[in-house]
Amino acid sequence: MPENFFILFKQELWLVAIIFFLLIIKLKTKQPAVTTLLNRINVLLLLNLISGFFFNEEGRLFGKMFVTNHLYVFEKNILNLAALLISLQSTKWLENHKHIIEFYVLLLSSLLGMFLMISAANLLMLYVGLELSTIPLAAAANFDLHKKISGEGAMKLIISSAFSSTILLLGISFLYGCTGTLDFSVINNLLQQQPLHIAAFLLFFVGLLFKVSAVPFHLWTADVYEGSPVAITSFLSVASKAAAMFAILNVLNKMVQPLFITWHTVLIWVALATIIIGNLFAIRQQNLKRLLAFSSVSQVGFMLLAASANSAVSNASIIYFILIYVFSNLAVFGVISLVSAALQKETITEYQSFYTNNKFLSWCLCIGFFSLAGVPPTAGFFGKLFLLMSAAQGITFVILTIAALNMVISMYYYLRVVKTVFAKNENIGMEKIAIPVYNKIALLICVIGILLTGVLSGAYSYIISLQ
Amino acid sequence: MVPVWLILIPLLTGLVSFGLQNAKAVKAWALFSTIISTTLIIAGIYFLNPSSLQFNATWLKLLGSNFSFKLDGMSKMLCLLTAASFLIIFIAINKNEYKNSKSFYALMLLMQAGFMGVFTATDALLFYFFWELALIPAYFLCSMWGGEKRIQVTFKFFVYTFAGSLIMLCGIIYLYFQTPNQTFSLESFYNLHLSNKQQYILFWLFFIAFAIKMPMFPFHTWQPDTYEQSSTGVTMALSGVMAKMGIFAVIRWVVPIFPEAVNHFSNIVIILSIIGIVYASLIAIRQDDIKRLIAYSSIAHISLMCAAIFSQNNTAMQGVLIQMFNHGIVVIGLWIVADAVEQQVGTRKLSELGGLAQKAPALAIFIVVLAFANVALPLASSFIGEFLMLSGLFQYNIIMAAIAGTTIILSSIYTLNMVQKIFYGNTVTLTEKAVDISGNIKIALTILVIIIIVLGVYPQPMFNLVK
Numbered sequence: 001m002p003e004n005f006f007i008l009f010k011q012e013l014w015l016v017a018i019i020f021f022l023l024i025i026k027l028k029t030k031q032p033a034v035t036t037l038l039n040r041i042n043v044l045l046l047l048n049l050i051s052g053f054f055f056n057e058e059g060r061l062f063g064k065m066f067v068t069n070h071l072y073v074f075e076k077n078i079l080n081l082a083a084l085l086i087s088l089q090s091t092k093w094l095e096n097h098k099h100i101i102e103f104y105v106l107l108l109s110s111l112l113g114m115f116l117m118i119s120a121a122n123l124l125m126l127y128v129g130l131e132l133s134t135i136p137l138a139a140a141a142n143f144d145l146h147k148k149i150s151g152e153g154a155m156k157l158i159i160s161s162a163f164s165s166t167i168l169l170l171g172i173s174f175l176y177g178c179t180g181t182l183d184f185s186v187i188n189n190l191l192q193q194q195p196l197h198i199a200a201f202l203l204f205f206v207g208l209l210f211k212v213s214a215v216p217f218h219l220w221t222a223d224v225y226e227g228s229p230v231a232i233t234s235f236l237s238v239a240s241k242a243a244a245m246f247a248i249l250n251v252l253n254k255m256v257q258p259l260f261i262t263w264h265t266v267l268i269w270v271a272l273a274t275i276i277i278g279n280l281f282a283i284r285q286q287n288l289k290r291l292l293a294f295s296s297v298s299q300v301g302f303m304l305l306a307a308s309a310n311s312a313v314s315n316a317s318i319i320y321f322i323l324i325y326v327f328s329n330l331a332v333f334g335v336i337s338l339v340s341a342a343l344q345k346e347t348i349t350e351y352q353s354f355y356t357n358n359k360f361l362s363w364c365l366c367i368g369f370f371s372l373a374g375v376p377p378t379a380g381f382f383g384k385l386f387l388l389m390s391a392a393q394g395i396t397f398v399i400l401t402i403a404a405l406n407m408v409i410s411m412y413y414y415l416r417v418v419k420t421v422f423a424k425n426e427n428i429g430m431e432k433i434a435i436p437v438y439n440k441i442a443l444l445i446c447v448i449g450i451l452l453t454g455v456l457s458g459a460y461s462y463i464i465s466l467q
Numbered sequence: 468m469v470p471v472w473l474i475l476i477p478l479l480t481g482l483v484s485f486g487l488q489n490a491k492a493v494k495a496w497a498l499f500s501t502i503i504s505t506t507l508i509i510a511g512i513y514f515l516n517p518s519s520l521q522f523n524a525t526w527l528k529l530l531g532s533n534f535s536f537k538l539d540g541m542s543k544m545l546c547l548l549t550a551a552s553f554l555i556i557f558i559a560i561n562k563n564e565y566k567n568s569k570s571f572y573a574l575m576l577l578m579q580a581g582f583m584g585v586f587t588a589t590d591a592l593l594f595y596f597f598w599e600l601a602l603i604p605a606y607f608l609c610s611m612w613g614g615e616k617r618i619q620v621t622f623k624f625f626v627y628t629f630a631g632s633l634i635m636l637c638g639i640i641y642l643y644f645q646t647p648n649q650t651f652s653l654e655s656f657y658n659l660h661l662s663n664k665q666q667y668i669l670f671w672l673f674f675i676a677f678a679i680k681m682p683m684f685p686f687h688t689w690q691p692d693t694y695e696q697s698s699t700g701v702t703m704a705l706s707g708v709m710a711k712m713g714i715f716a717v718i719r720w721v722v723p724i725f726p727e728a729v730n731h732f733s734n735i736v737i738i739l740s741i742i743g744i745v746y747a748s749l750i751a752i753r754q755d756d757i758k759r760l761i762a763y764s765s766i767a768h769i770s771l772m773c774a775a776i777f778s779q780n781n782t783a784m785q786g787v788l789i790q791m792f793n794h795g796i797v798v799i800g801l802w803i804v805a806d807a808v809e810q811q812v813g814t815r816k817l818s819e820l821g822g823l824a825q826k827a828p829a830l831a832i833f834i835v836v837l838a839f840a841n842v843a844l845p846l847a848s849s850f851i852g853e854f855l856m857l858s859g860l861f862q863y864n865i866i867m868a869a870i871a872g873t874t875i876i877l878s879s880i881y882t883l884n885m886v887q888k889i890f891y892g893n894t895v896t897l898t899e900k901a902v903d904i905s906g907n908i909k910i911a912l913t914i915l916v917i918i919i920i921v922l923g924v925y926p927q928p929m930f931n932l933v934k
């Protein structure tokens with residue numbers, strides 16, 4: 001064990017410590033009150049987030065299977081932030097739930113898996129991380145045991161991820177067969193532009209595309225999102241996607257550079273299809289969670305488009321976009337989870353005249369949607385701008401224009417919700433929803449993040465400097 | 468620093484007004500803010516050191532985008548128009564009651580900040596940023612205050628203009644990659660040597676965005692509905708200032724960057740503009756609603772400006788420059804009258820009105836002056852502008868100038884018809900109880916009428932300003 005083991009592995013160790021702490025509480029006969037428990041967990045998650053910013057070092061562990069550097073630490077910080085925000089937002093839902101501890105154990109186990117996935121420098125570690133990040137989520141998706149639709153969603157998630165894992169494993173074994181190793185950098189040296197290697201890579205890559213729900217592997221997304229509790233939906237759409245995206249970047253940059261010509265083309269077409277189909281499906285959705293599912297599909301398309309450029313700038317802009325995506329998506333989900341917990345309302349039409357009684361929530365929702373749509377001065381605009389600018393170096397102008405025009409389509413369905421929220425109708429209208437302190441803090445963090453990360457583009461320069 | 472302050476003053480005062488509680492305080496605050504802006508721009512034009520009219524700072528350094536502003540002749544005039552318009556608008560709507568007035572005034576001020584940014588930015592990305600920044604408050608202003616159908620109408624307006632803007636963004640990104648040292652600065656765009664083919668495509672990417680904003684035939688369909696449904700205070704800002712953004716942007720961004728394309732497509736654009744002039748004027752004649760009538764009249768006048776730009780000679784360009792200011796002043800006056808009539812009588816239908824001059828003699832005097840200015844009679848300021856534009860068009864093509872010249876005849880038909888139907892003849896039941904306009908509207912209209920007559924008799928200050 002190297003002497004700086006505790007520093008290199010600290011983020012994962014923190015999570016393990018929190019998980020064990022929770023399990024110990026669960027084993028004790030006398031359970032603390034719900035609010036105390038939630039307070040403690042949130043403080044721990046906050047400490048977890050803060051600790052990520054200090055004493056960071058670069059290094060390798062476990063026989064070079066696990067690599068960490070400043071960029072990876074930053075990526076993990078983004079995920080930690082997302083987990084903290086989701087935890088704050090779901091307090092209201094959890095207060096009435098019997099299984100708080102199980103919820104956090106599942107969530108944090110999944111987060112641990114994501115961390116391992118990000119830091120993986122070996123296909124085995126990547127696979128272990130991927131599985132660890134998915135399986136607990138399938139259990140958590142079915143957390144509202146009495147809801148049939150949740151069961152359906154969880155079933156779909158577990159089956160589709162098992163299926164994609166199979167393909168991924170097939171790809172891994174092919175890669176192993178081709179090169180005789182599982183280490184990223186060695187594979188990178190041995191791969192050549194020949195059919196077997198390309199086939200191996202494609203099988204492997206399909207597995208990863210499943211995780212980010214890129215078209216044509218997106219069909220599970222909407223049902224799972226709709227069935228799961230909002231907390232899990234937001235975790236799936238923010239953290240899970242972000243982690244898989246980080247892993248994809250890692251693999252593309254570190255493992256398959258010799259096949260650049262192949263995956264460049266594949267990514268462009270997959271990205272275009274993802275953007276367009278995600279958007280077209282989103283137009284017709286009535287359930288907000290389904291709408292966000294398809295919108296997140298199209299957002300992933302934009303990231304994949306930038307990933308095709310394969311440069312330091314494009315990587316930085318994707319990470320920057322993910323940071324902004326965390327803020328924007330969680331601003332929207334924060335409102336939805338409150339409404340869902342208080343009134344069980346999730347369809348767009350039920351949000352009619354939402355503004356009348358819920359001014360603050362309406363503005364949050366609205367700012368979140370504008371940021372997702374990429375309208376200045378919100379951060380979403382800068383995120384999309386940097387993505388498109390870095391993508392522009394590798395693709396033709398026509399593709400760029402098609403991608404940009406898709407932002408109009410997305411504007412259309414986001415604005416449809418905003419329109420409904422502000423529509424005036426005296427007869428229907430949601431009653432006032434009380435906003436607990438935690439939710440308010442989480443929403444404010446998101447809104448401030450949306451308004452500031454873009455205009456003060458320091459975050460982007462920071463990410464560039466990390467590489 | 469002057470341009471920065473011109474943006475910051477409305478921006479900051481706007482943000483502050485979100486926090487004010489008392490409706491009266493908000494009104495005074497907004498008025499105070501615009502008085503300062505107006506004083507500042509007048510000082511900037513006549514008294515301050517020219518070096519203070521520029522500002523440069525790094526913004527998104529990695530992209531080569533700077534925070535750079537400059538007040539040249541055209542910018543000075545349009546900033547003056549913006550500041551003065553908002554001052555007059557705030558005076559005129561001082562007595563109107565808006566529910567949630569702090570948000571109304573705050574959004575108006577934010578919109579003003581966006582306008583100022585558009586008119587002074589000399590960096591393409593910054594220009595785009597403010598272009599959209601002006602749109603967001605406009606969206607909320609139109610969708611939260613106004614007529615019955617405002618939500619649907621605003622939706623169309625927003626999606627329409629957003630689509631145009633994104634096409635422009637693609638064009639900006641393309642030009643960015645053409646510049647030798649990858650920057651967004653206006654100067655480097657001016658120095659580009661683009662092939663004819665590039666110009667032909669890029670021209671449309673930019674021009675469609677601006678044509679939608681003006682709006683020009685066939686992109687005008689959002690305009691009459693939006694102007695009709697919005698609350699009149701907002702409509703004043705939209706047609707008085709926002710419509711000029713399109714004209715301004717064509718002069719600033721399209722004509723110098725794509726000279727070949729302007730030459731090549733001038734026939735098409737002028738023909739479209741002339742169709743717009745005749746078509747909008749004919750529709751205006753048939754309108755029964757005062758606001759729709761003014762909206763269509765505005766399309767006709769803006770189209771004439773657009774045609775004049777593309778006739779590519781100095782006379783026409785001089786005309787366009789001063790007509791931008793004059794049209795803004797006149798159209799705001801017409802909206803104030805429309806608003807006053809609606810406030811007094813409760814209807815905007817010409818067929819239900821009559822004989823208002825007997826009850827409101829002061830209003831009748833003002834409307835007659837404004838009507839003459841709208842028709843472009845000599846001694847009213849618009850005469851000079853329209854005369855120059857038409858004579859410039861005449862140098863380009865006699866037949867086109869002749870058809871465009873019908874605008875004066877047609878506009879006299881609908882304008883005078885409107886005046887006659889509202890103000891002359893016998894009073895009807897609705898106008899029986901009307902009283903004359905209140906003091907604040909008198910002040911606003913007096914300022915406008917003085918500007919119209921002074922600039923009509925002695926337009927030299929305007930020519931000096933835009934030289």
